[in-house]
Amino acid sequence: MTALAGRPHIPETGHFEEAARILAGLEPGARLEFIDGKIRSKAVPGRDHGRIMEWLTRICVQARPELWLCPDQGLRVQAHRGGRACPDGELVPKGAFEGQGAWADPEPVLMVVAVTSHDADTDQRDRVEKPRAYAETGIPLYLLVDRKACQVSVHSEPDGGRYEVMHTVSYGKKIHLPDPVGITLEIEQLKDWVN
Template identity: 35%
Template sequence: MTAVPHEPLTQAEVLLDGFLALDTPEGFRAELIEGEIVVTPPPDGDHEDCIGLIVDQVTRQSRTRMQFAGTKGLRLPSAGPCPDVRVVPDATFAPYDLRLFRGAEAWTPPGGVALVVEVASARPLRDREDKRRCYARGDIPLYLLVDRQSSSLSLFGEPDGDDYRQQCTMPFGKPLPFPEPFAFELETSEFL
């Protein structure tokens, strides 16, 4: 029996294989963003408080009932050499009726996701720019960035290619209007 020669793996395939084989310590989060493996330590209490405030308001006030996931891995299109991007938003919301997260694999496409949320922390540029572009390429309708460094929230909407066409930024303390399917104003005074 003769061995069949295998095609050599590309650098992008080796990177993806290495990423998928990672065994991160409990509480740490690993993501593959534009060809770079990023491992993030567990978030601090203020980070988690911000997420809790958002989840509470979305579940109580949203016009459309929403399903929430706090650690849902998303597989998004890449602009770089890697076949895709693997991110874990701080919060992911989808219309409850879709039951998008039930039975989903660890890394799923973003179809049906209505909103992703990131609370910028140690590397704010990654959330302000890199992830924003990834979410836009994934055609996720809304991206909420809580920027603790600038004490503001930015809601990005209308994805178009590598970015969003709309951006609404409010300082902590001012309400931030959410469009359909949410249709409410996010109260931000508790972020102060």
């Protein structure tokens, strides 16, 4: 995996997709992303990461039963859809990804979710590269659960290159996910899953 992740550029998306398929067969749970022309490996999530996604899934389904929080669906991102990102979850209408395979069209996505991991490139990947790629793609909301900072951030109003609005609160408070999601999260319980 190091040899693939260390390559600074890759000339064609097709080569990336083949490399991603090979890696998935060799290392269960490992995933590659291709953002800004660079390959990055995505850390295998830990136990508390999964609990946070279960908690968020339950809230979203209860509040908006017509939507589904899909875990780990790959998305074609950036202006020309040459990038490939693996959010921890995407909030979409039920059935939105049927028949799309490993890398889905981002058009129906209302919100992408990232839960930080403890690997070395989390700061660059989750706080810089992914918000820019999702905003450029036009995804309405980016929700970042930052376990290191004990904060939750909602990025909204993409303008084609960045999100114009970012609202951040510490664990223990409430945060509203604006339209098109329209859900308020009580994030007190996240204190239990900082690791």
